[in-house]
Amino acid sequence: MEINRNLHRSVDRQRKWTAAEIEVFADPKGKVLTCEVRRFLPYEDVADEMCRVLIGSRVVPAQDFQGEKSYGLVLMMVAVDNDGESNLAARLGGLQQDGIVLTVSQLPDSMSATRLLLDLVIGADGKVSRCEGHGNGPEAFRAVACEQASANGFDVRADANGNAVPYVRNFEVTFELAAD
CATH class of the missing domain: 3.30.2420.10 (TonB)
Known part of the structure; x- marks a missing residue:
């Protein structure tokens, strides 16, 4: 464009x-x-x-x-x-994706942090109706990331006529190792 x-x-x-x-x-x-x-x-x-x-x-x-x-x-x-x-x-600088940071006591393979990018479908009510995670880390991290993202409130978006509509978006969840 x-x-x-x-x-x-x-x-x-x-x-x-x-x-x-x-x-x-x-x-x-x-x-x-x-x-x-x-x-x-x-x-x-x-x-x-x-x-x-x-x-x-x-x-x-x-x-x-x-x-x-x-x-x-x-x-x-x-x-x-x-x-x-x-x-x-x-x-x-790079794009700063919306997201959250979760502090954990342990990460695999001596990592200090791992980041998951989530693909979300947000319903017309602003709640997550579907979530899929991409990135490094165990499958359990994807489930936790989706659970935490689902607990987050998202904006209700509207079409050109002002009617609430479902939409897709990305969301980032970073798992950080807790400080000693």
Whole structure:
């Protein structure tokens, strides 16, 4: 998607190059319904404008566990940078997935931490209706991660008409070794 072309010309004239981590909610056709800036560097007004430009645009639609197109919530890193030399996205750092940290007394193979990425289906009521974990660690960790994620409350999301809808999203659970 070409965000630069749709931004206000003053961004280009003033060289207000900006990177932002944004949260996008899209319908099953990939139409962006909402966009929220989570972090930015250095210009908040430009980051907000990037979100405004994305509303109504198309992204790759999310898929549920059966491979069907679904409403989806996704984090994206976007940057406005005419020459690609600013490295703003790298300076902002990687995506910071929503998640929780669980402290445990023991981890396998002398690990100090292990991270699981969860694929979740969130029901129209904001509760987890399905969870699958990916990453290192024993199968029991996946079950605990899904259990803990399910205890978490998630936002109810709505379609273009304001009706609550189920959606897919990611969630991260990190298991850390307790300090001695």
